């Protein structure tokens with residue numbers, strides 16, 4: 681294990697009964713890296729995220745964050761340590777406004793816990809309100825401040841969810857298919873947001889849109905058959921015959 685990795689995955693596997701979904705994954709991720717994770721449907725990408733975030737325990741292997749073993753650390757403690765994830769489906773409070781969702785997230789970041797009624801006092805909690813409004817302005821969502829989440833389009837809901845992840849100022853942000861089901865303009869919004877993230881933020885992104893992920897990632901990890909098939913620069917992965925084989929079934933053609 682190298683000391684300088686912010687996230688180290690050492691021989692991790694996951695089995696569901698006799699089904700060995702992930703067999704032996706090892707990976708080192710360094711601060712500020714943008715890691716793109718791709719692989720065919722069912723390759724185990726989301727399962728891998730679940731292991732990293734503590735949503736599922738690994739069947740074997742160890743996971744380290746900043747050299748500290750976190751393999752058995754519960755999910756909420758990993759979040760407190762700065763590991764934040766978004767899901768394929770939105771995880772928002774749909775009956776509340778965008779502002780209220782953001783206030784609750786900021787409340788959590790500042791350690792207030794979920795004491796919702798207190799947040800109604802805008803004067804007392806001025807700093808949180810100001811931060812929320814600044815974030816909505818910064819990320820171009822001011823016009824949605826008072827919109828009720830359930831009335832937004834699916835793409836907008838995903839945008840808000842990613843904004844909430846960013847609002848927590850994580851060290852490591854894990855995005856599970858952030859552009860899935862989005863229109864082109866909604867995808868462009870997410871791509872723009874990802875490019876504007878702080879450079880020292882470490883990003884792991886599962887993404888089926890190869891144009892998006894090849895554009896963002898410094899390094900790609902291709903999961904296949906329970907293991908890492910190929911790992912390397914987007915250029916290398918794009919031209920790798922094995923990768924082309926699993927994506928389009930031909931060694932002659934390239935991914936994009």
Ligand SMILES: Nc1ncnc2c1ncn2[C@@H]1O[C@H](COP(=O)(O)OP(=O)(O)OP(=O)(O)O)[C@@H](O)[C@H]1O
Pocket residue numbers: 696701719720721722723724725726727728
């Ligand atoms: N809790 C579970 N119990 C049993 N099998 C599971 C469980 N979670 C995932 N699997 C199986 O593990 C395999 C990998 O699923 P996973 O969602 O991790 O793949 P993925 O690469 O993210 O797929 P996709 O690209 O379609 O989202 C699938 O066959 C899935 O059915």
